[in-house]
Amino acid sequence: MAERCCLRKVRRGIYVVTSVCAEPTHRFIATIGEASGTTLPCESTGAMKCNEDLRILVRSYAGGCPDGAAFSHRSALVVHGLSIPYFENGAPLRVEFVHPEFGVRRSFVHIRKRPLEGKTEVVNDFQVTSLPQTLLDVARDYPLAFSVAVLDSALRRNLISAREFADYCARNPVRTRQGRIDAVIANADARRESVAESITAVRFVEYSIAGFEPQVVIRDEKGDFVARTDFANPKARVVAEFDGAGKYYLDGADPKRAFELERRREYSLRNLGIQVFRITWKDLFRGDLFLRIKDSVKRRSG
Secondary structure, eight states, X not given: OGGGTTEEEEETTEEEEOOOOOOGGGHHHHHHHHSTTOOOOOOOSHHHHHHHHHHXXXXXXXXXXXXXXXXXXXXXXXXXXXXXXXXXTTOOOOEEEEESSOOEEOSSEEEEEOOOTTOEEEETTEEEEOHHHHHHHHHHHSOHHHHHHHHHHHHHTTSSOHHHHHHHHHHSOOSSOHHHHHHHHHHOOTTOOSHXXXXXXXXXXXXXXXXXXXXXXXXXXXXXXXXXXXXXXXXTTEEEXXXXXXXXXXXXXXXXXXXXXXXXXXXXXXXXXXXXXXXXXXXXXXXXXXXXXXXXXXXXXO
């Protein structure tokens, strides 16, 4: 069967070509896989696979959007070209729509009942909520860290300004969860350079850790440049850096060389009496390290 070889079922009646095989009976499938413009799935694990799978699922509804509905929330982020910050472990992937007359949740679809007039546009043949409305919907219905990471990305890419989004939300107040939207607006900052930095900033707020600013330049007693940090609390002399393996492979750099430079940079900061905390992706979703940072800031600020 092709499904055990070069096809994968997306949902009922919809399949995606996963590879080009040499089986003669699968030649028609191979022809599709080899066609110009065809991109085969390539991710196998983790968030990148979830992101790819969601994009495939959204694409499977192209031309099949329920009458009167529009792609929304995470599905709209996909259509607008924005990344999904993270995926909850074990949470099913669903295509999300908004419809003005009814709502329903099924295996692969979540339709929310919301007014749509004047809040949609067509992007690459998809009827989708406008970017400001998509950001508002995400802020209303998703956790603060997720929503801030999405808005930060849009701000960083100059797709919308903080003022434009705040004004849009003011013109389109909601009956429930307005506080969530206000919190997202209050915590967004285009200076953050990654999803991880956005989530880190939200964790500082959630754990009541004050005083950290993003992208702080540290200089020595002579005024010479030492480092540009992800986050720093100048008063407490505490630095927080996101430690993602990918940073050692940026711009084609030799990872061993990049790691050594990072290690020297950290030593330079410590020699200035600065305490450095390194934050991993897993640390973003548990409290231990943030409680240690909070304790350090309290002690060093006294």
